[in-house]
Amino acid sequence: MELSSRYDPKEHEAGVYQRWLDSGAFTPAPEPPPGAEPFVIMIPPPNVTGVLHMGHALNGTIQDIVIRFRRMQGYDALWLPGTDHAGIATQAVVEKKLFAEEKKTRQDLGREAFLEKVWEWKEHHGNAILEQYRRLGASCDWTRTRFTMDADLSRAVRESFLRLWEKGLVYRGARLVNWDCVLQTAISDDEIENVERKGKLWYLRYPIEGEWGETITVATTRPETMLGDTGVAVHPDDERYKKWIGKRAILPFLDRPIPIVADESVDPSYGTGAVKVTPGHDPADYERGMRHGLPIVNVLNKDGTINAEGGHHFEGLSREKAREEVVQGLLDLDLLEKIEDIKHTVPLSDRSKSVVEPLVSEQWFVKMKELAEPAIRAANDGSLVFRPERWKKVYLDWLENVQDWCISRQLWWGHQIPIWYDEDGVPAGSREDLEIGSKHPSTGKPIVRQDADVLDTWASSWLWPFATLGWPDATKDLARFYPTHFLSTAREIIYLWVARMIMAGYEFMDELPTSERCAFSVCNVHATVLDAKGKRMSKSAGNGIDPIDVIEQYGADAMRYSLMMLTREGQDVRLAENRFEEGRRFTNKIWNAARFVMMKMGGERDEVTSATATAIEDRWILSRLADTIEGVTRELDGYHFNDAATRLYRFVWNDFCDWYLELVKSRLEGDDASARAARGTLARVLRDTLALLHPFTPFQTEVLWDAMHETLGQQKEAMLVRSAWPDGAGLAVDADAEREIGVLQGVVRAVRNVRAMTTIGDRKPLAAVVAAPRADELAVIEAAKERIAALAVLSSLEAGADLPRPSGSAAAVAGTIQVFVPLGEDVDTAALRDTLERRAQKLRGAIGGLEKKLENEGYLANAAPEVVEEDRAKLVEQREELALLESNVAGL
RNA sequence: GGGCCAUUAGCUCAGUUGGUUAGAGCGCCACGUUGACAUCGUGGAGGUCAGUGGUUCGAGUCCACUAUGGCCCCCCA
Helix, strand or coil: CCCCCCCCHHHHHHHHHHHHHHHCCCCCCCCCCCCCCEEEEECCCCECCCCCCHHHHHHHHHHHHHHHHHHHCCCEEEEECEEECCHHHHHHHHHHHHHHHHCCCHHHHCHHHHHHHHHHHHHHHCCHHHHHHHHHCCCCCHHHCEECCCHHHHHHHHHHHHHHHHHCCEEEEEEEEEEECCCCEEECHHHEEEEEEEEEEEEEEEEECCCCCCEEEEEECCHHHHHHCCEEEECCCCCCCHHHCCCEEEECCCCEEEEEEECCCCCCCCCCCEEEECCCCCHHHHHHHHHHCCCCCCCECCCCCECHHHCCCCCCCCHHHHHHHHHHHHHHCCCEEEEEEEEEEEEEECCCCCEEEEEEEEEEEECCHHHHHHHHHHHHCCCCEEECCCHHHHHHHHHHCCCCEECEECCCCCCECCEEEECCCCEEECCCCCCCCCECCCCCCEEEEECCCEECCHHHHCCHHHHCCCCCCCCHHHHHHCCCCEEEECHHHHHHHHHHHHHHHHHHCCCCCHHHCCCCCEEEECCCEEECCCCECCCCCCCCCCHHHHHHHHCHHHHHHHHHHHCCCCCCEEECHHHHHHHHHHHHHHHHHHHHHHHCCCCCCCCCCCCCCCCHHHHHHHHHHHHHHHHHHHHHHCCCHHHHHHHHHHHHHHHHHHHHHHHHHHHHCCCCHHHHHHHHHHHHHHHHHHHHHCCCCHHHHHHHHHHHHHHHCCCCCCCHHHCCCCCCCCCCCCHHHHHHHHHHHHHHHHHHHHHHHCCCCCCCCEEEEEECCCHHHHHHHHHCHHHHHHHHCEEEEEEECCCCCCCCEEEEEECCEEEEEECCCCCCHHHHHHHHHHHHHHHHHHHHHHHHHHHCHHHHHHCCHHHHHHHHHHHHHHHHHHHHHHHHHHCC
16 A cells, blocks of 8 residues: 555545444444443433534544543443434524524424424434534444434433322422523523623612501612512511511502511611512512412513513513613602612523523422432442542532422423323323323323423433433343443533433432442543633634534544643643644654554564564563553553553654664664564554554554555454454563663763754764763663664764763763764864853752752651662762763863 | 632643652754655753742642632522
8 A cells, every 4th residue: 555655634534434334343243242341432412403513522532532442442332322302402493494484483383393394404404413423533333323302212201201200209380480581481590691790779669558658668680570579578687677567568550569578588788678579580589478478470471571460551561671661660650769780690591692580380390309319329439430520529519409400391392291181180191192082091081282391301311321222121232231331521511411310320220220220430521622712612702613624624633632632631721723733743643654664564574572572672662562552551441531642642753753763774674683573573563553542543543554454464354443452462561671772862862962062963973982881881882882873873983981081072971971972173162161061050959959958857867768769879870970061061 | 608620931731649950742943854754853942830828858749828810509689
């Protein structure tokens, strides 16, 4: 195979991905291989309306690395993909489209026809984001792709709802909920964003009944809600108002007498110390109203306009208009005491960005307290581990204070609540659809309607880990792949999704032993991707980087590698587009190193192991490889992606390319034993390196894997995606080799150092003299003479224990070794002296510090003996080095 | 009000249980390269580790407080 000198991802990515698909590499074998443990990841299902953003790219890369690593390790690995129907978001998209194209609303079409439109949209556009995951290289089992509105998942949703209903954990009640007036649905607390805004505090005067001219002043940020007031509350100990407790105020405009009650919850120091009580439109007032038996008056229509309860003056006005009118009206009646400018937080709906109105309405709720208990236990007993660990606290705080979950939504797109009513409104839950007119199962009266609401989207996604495997049926997949092992997600949905999945696992997988019901055992909370200025990337801010653009420009592998180099353990990352250069440079480096190895494979080669290798550089690189395999495996086992990526980077670039390839080049020409061993070593290192890199850069390594087998004339046992993770067989860490190459590197660097400090230049061959007083080091240098000469560009190398410095030479120091290099006529010795003197000065500082430390009795008494020993040895070395440096300066 | 995270080289970030002359990549400077790679090689300059105080023989690392930036929860009618 001819490989171009640059790696061009576009040339390969699509083809490689297709070959993976064709080979079924991502799909677990029908029967698990003997002894293979399952390893399962469930993708956080993106919204069907979604477009891949950097967060997806990051999280997709993390999951793909884990699943590819486990697959190569021999696990029965499954990464199950899918999408979420995303009730509000999807309905909004289709409604918008419908209006833009046909000027129709969903009501114009009616429920059934509208839902057809949504399905139509889903069939056309619903797979876009999954296609984008493929571009990333995601090794999902696409044959198991699920959608939360699929028939089987819908059945699971219905089953779970009815089980909770039958257990009494689902109830219907009139409750204060957060109402989105634009989308006209209830939304949960978790879908609200509180935003600080400038606002006003209006002081309203309410006349006291039967006390001519007396008023009580209340302060409010929402004057229009006074139309729904059913009381005024003051603190029981507030001297100013004690006299009014038990009396009634008269609500302006409506002339409704409302009681003045005493309530501990009122803060006498805020506002006037008197609070209007609007149980229909304020959560705190709702509580107060309940305590004092105050009636609930709802003055808002579902679209946020004032209803008949608000009186004929205001009926039909929008919230904003009503506010103006109320204020003006009070002004006219001289009942507006004053207006203050304040800052306060306003609840906005995540979806519509409109101000959320608390209002009382009939909704379905799930009792959460009981469900939360096992989920709390799971985190405490280690069944569920968070990475980073600190998210455990966030998770527990929420669960320990969890509120009942408002699970109904007034939408059309979603799982309709499986409750039917007879003519008296008696509900019946049913797993099968009940026909209108059929008999109610308990009352026997005709069924007249199904509950019109649908369930919150999370009511399906909390079942994701097992509903996707066939639950409630006892399928083979469910038995084989549940519980799952690794979940990676964004921090925003720890409450919304993560906690609920854990709860659902314990609640619905009750046939399993408790210890196996935790839906997943590791929850990885990945980094948030910020832009170069440290702002969150978001569509609305327009500061996002499109991963597909990055893939087009840099390649998927480069993007993946860059992301792994940049993000560490969930620490937020600032990302500018040029950050992807790093990954591109690295993938190109790998490409060219592999290309070089293959070019040199033109002759015989021998199998080489740490035990059979003789050449020092072969022993060394095999030692480095052994260490790298061990390290990368350990880091990936611990989900330390950044550390694993960094180790690979160092190994490939520094050890292999910068040193090993340079050292081995000259041996590759002939066909002698040395050349055969060199080729064997290269082949071994390349094979294992490609395998280690594969989870990070899957496309490129697969291409090179192919090319390598072709070049080596080997029968390929499998595509890389299905090949075994390197086990280090025949490799061992070789401390002697590492030390010896260290000596060699020191001498080479010393020569390069002199060249760089002078104007000698890198190409002029030099006759170097090396003084190495230590016998072991001298032996290494003698043995590696030719290699050192090649790397340092030397015409000759004379080495001895105590060689004198040739006149007219400069010296560089590597530990106790001195390297003398002849200086040309034109070398500026003064500048050289300055540089050396600066180094000597730095070293003197270090030595001074060490000396002081070693004279310190406290240190000697308290520090670990080996630490002290190390410092002593270091001091000796540094003194020697300094002495050498000083003599060099003097000898210039 | 409560909590979490960050602050280390011009930029983006490492620095594992307290003990190296505090590191990497980019950028910068110098030198080099028609045989794997200019998406390259070699070397160099550049940091009072946000501040103050404490614990300790010893603090980038542990504790307290402060400052700046960011995030989350609960609240004020």
